[in-house]
Amino acid sequence: MKRIDSIIRPQNLDSVKEHLTAIGVEALTITEVRGFGRQKGHSEFYRGAEYAVDFVPKLMLTILAADNRVDEIVKAIAAGARTGKMGDGKIFVTPLDEVVRIRTGEVGDSAI
Amino acid sequence: MTMSAARRRLYCLLLAVGLYGLLAPATRADEPKPDPAGIATGDKTTVVDAAGNSFAVPAPTDKNSPDYPKNKKDFDDYQSQAAKEPLAVKLADSVGHIRIATNFAWTLNTGYLVLFMQAGFALLTCGLVRKKNAGHLMMLNFAAYVFAFLAYYAVGYAFQFGAVAVNAAPGNLGGIPTLNQYLIGSGQWGFLGGKGFFLAGPAYDAGSNCLTLFEVVFMETAGYIIVGAICERITFWAFLLCELFIGAILYPVFGCWVWGGGWLSQIGSTLNLGHGYVDFAGSTVVHAVGGFCAMALAVILGPRLGKYGKDGKPRAFPAHNLVYVVTGTFILLFGWMGFNPGSTLGATDLRISVVAVNTNLAAVAGSAAALLLWYFMFGKPDVTMACNGMLAGLVAITAPCAFVSPTSAVVIGVLAGILVCLGVLFNERVTKIDDPCGAISVHGFCGWLGAVCVGIFADGTYGSGWNGVGATSYLGHPGQGVTGLIHGDSRQFLCQLGGATLCALWAFGATYIVFSVVNKIKPMRVSPEVEREGLDVPEFGMQAYPEDAVVTVE
Numbered sequence A: 001m002k003r004i005d006s007i008i009r010p011q012n013l014d015s016v017k018e019h020l021t022a023i024g025v026e027a028l029t030i031t032e033v034r035g036f037g038r039q040k041g042h043s044e045f046y047r048g049a050e051y052a053v054d055f056v057p058k059l060m061l062t063i064l065a066a067d068n069r070v071d072e073i074v075k076a077i078a079a080g081a082r083t084g085k086m087g088d089g090k091i092f093v094t095p096l097d098e099v100v101r102i103r104t105g106e107v108g109d110s111a112i
Numbered sequence B: 001m002t003m004s005a006a007r008r009r010l011y012c013l014l015l016a017v018g019l020y021g022l023l024a025p026a027t028r029a030d031e032p033k034p035d036p037a038g039i040a041t042g043d044k045t046t047v048v049d050a051a052g053n054s055f056a057v058p059a060p061t062d063k064n065s066p067d068y069p070k071n072k073k074d075f076d077d078y079q080s081q082a083a084k085e086p087l088a089v090k091l092a093d094s095v096g097h098i099r100i101a102t103n104f105a106w107t108l109n110t111g112y113l114v115l116f117m118q119a120g121f122a123l124l125t126c127g128l129v130r131k132k133n134a135g136h137l138m139m140l141n142f143a144a145y146v147f148a149f150l151a152y153y154a155v156g157y158a159f160q161f162g163a164v165a166v167n168a169a170p171g172n173l174g175g176i177p178t179l180n181q182y183l184i185g186s187g188q189w190g191f192l193g194g195k196g197f198f199l200a201g202p203a204y205d206a207g208s209n210c211l212t213l214f215e216v217v218f219m220e221t222a223g224y225i226i227v228g229a230i231c232e233r234i235t236f237w238a239f240l241l242c243e244l245f246i247g248a249i250l251y252p253v254f255g256c257w258v259w260g261g262g263w264l265s266q267i268g269s270t271l272n273l274g275h276g277y278v279d280f281a282g283s284t285v286v287h288a289v290g291g292f293c294a295m296a297l298a299v300i301l302g303p304r305l306g307k308y309g310k311d312g313k314p315r316a317f318p319a320h321n322l323v324y325v326v327t328g329t330f331i332l333l334f335g336w337m338g339f340n341p342g343s344t345l346g347a348t349d350l351r352i353s354v355v356a357v358n359t360n361l362a363a364v365a366g367s368a369a370a371l372l373l374w375y376f377m378f379g380k381p382d383v384t385m386a387c388n389g390m391l392a393g394l395v396a397i398t399a400p401c402a403f404v405s406p407t408s409a410v411v412i413g414v415l416a417g418i419l420v421c422l423g424v425l426f427n428e429r430v431t432k433i434d435d436p437c438g439a440i441s442v443h444g445f446c447g448w449l450g451a452v453c454v455g456i457f458a459d460g461t462y463g464s465g466w467n468g469v470g471a472t473s474y475l476g477h478p479g480q481g482v483t484g485l486i487h488g489d490s491r492q493f494l495c496q497l498g499g500a501t502l503c504a505l506w507a508f509g510a511t512y513i514v515f516s517v518v519n520k521i522k523p524m525r526v527s528p529e530v531e532r533e534g535l536d537v538p539e540f541g542m543q544a545y546p547e548d549a550v551v552t553v554e
Helices: A010-022 A067-081 B005-027 B068-084 B086-128 B131-161 B206-225 B236-259 B263-270 B283-301 B322-339 B352-378 B383-397 B406-431 B439-457 B490-521 B528-533 B536-540
Strands: A002-008 A029-035 A042-046 A049-053 A056-065 A089-095 B182-186 B189-193
Touching (some): A002 A010, A010 A056, A010 A067, B131 B206, B189 B236, B189 B263, B206 B236, B206 B283, B236 B283, B236 B490, B263 B490, B283 B383, B283 B439, B283 B490, B322 B352, B352 B383, B352 B406, B406 B439, B439 B490, B528 B536
Antiparallel strands (some): A002 A056, A042 A049, B182 B189
């Protein structure tokens, strides 16, 4: 089992959701985050004092996947989130030790 | 240990003198009686026509005056005519009462508009600061109204208006003849009023209460101005002391000098300086007092943590809610429709329409000037500076609004809009006095400018007889009112320059002296830990925007 975390632009959420629904992924969690990479922020003036807007708002999607589905999910997310400009984001895949469905107590792949 | 006979006699003597001093003025036969029920205010003596000519002719008292024969003849004619038309005289009593009633309604309702400005300023300042201090800002604005009011009720009103009948009796409200004694000073050199403490005795009067309501909300305006400069780092207890100080002493003293019939209003006749110091609705009496008091407190407190980097460059703390900032500014603009036109103390003074238009023109001119200037300087129009520009225009027009033409109002607004921008940058970058909401620039600097503008732009079309000067003619013209430099009165300009500067020195100096001492006894600033966390929880135990509480459902 794997955990797939993706940092995407907030405005691409709908597009990513469409791509994921098309391949049958029905569960995901969203966190509002801020960050910067190569996109960098910019500077503004507020009442005469310059300040840096470093951290850009992004969304982090968290999806759990069985090992055999990871590739197609990653492709779907990337297809939905890509604009070609800097700041499109990143996808990280990390191994998952255990998953438990709270309502039924199921574990493993059937809990995803 | 029993008292010696000599000491007992001394105490008895002191008691007798004290009682006499307290009771005698109220029991003197010639002292005017207060009218708490409002059933004796307004009669044929308060009937005037549009030009201010009185219906009832008073008996001439000055037998040595050159006009005495004419005045005596007018009085005799009136008496004989009145004897022939008794019903007309009775009707005149009703007319006089209705005139006063109209003016009461006007004054009270415009006062309520000014009261509403409290909400506007609370929103404006809250929106301009960081989210973690929103509750603190709201509480400061709220407590300012509460505690300054109580201080003004106790002593402030008496200090400011206790002697108003001597030189500045408000005819539109019936004159308030009972408030006729100074605590310090006398005649045309009054410094502090001395009647009406706790709004009792001579102040327990319908006319006096009408004035009280109107004037207390003006004092409140000066009281909340300081919030804009001292917020995000002042302790609540220190703030309450500031409000009590403003309501009891700082505001009433200068207010007495200018509006209570005090010495500054009389230097037109005592020192031949134009019409004396003129401030129609309070550019200096209200706004500059608040702005320069704020400046002194901001200097004592020091800048917010992190405001200035090690290199001395200012850092931005962006407003957390621009929605509040703009809404608050609009509410202040609306309330100013009470602030300026209301200062005639009467709807029977039809200059109120000119005042209302001038006020709005200066507001929009100030905002446009600030917005455009900022756009040229920084490439984008700053929402908060557009709002500050509007307020700057309003503050600057507050003194001259009744005395200038609409085009002059536009010019004054533009000057204020430019000044506020330069002032904000000046404090931010040069003096390094941290002023989160721009209160010092908007109210202090532009308040001073407003009073000086009276001395430049006043065109003489209004204010004939102001402060007792030139009632029949001024500068050679009958009916000429308050006049500025452009229209030929340089003495008025000098008077305004001096008076406005004196206001700044008084407000800054008195505040700085008193609160430097307070600060030495117990520091008025919160600890750095509290300042970093935000003052909402440490000072008041609650947040303005609490995170969703986790609630267990039983």
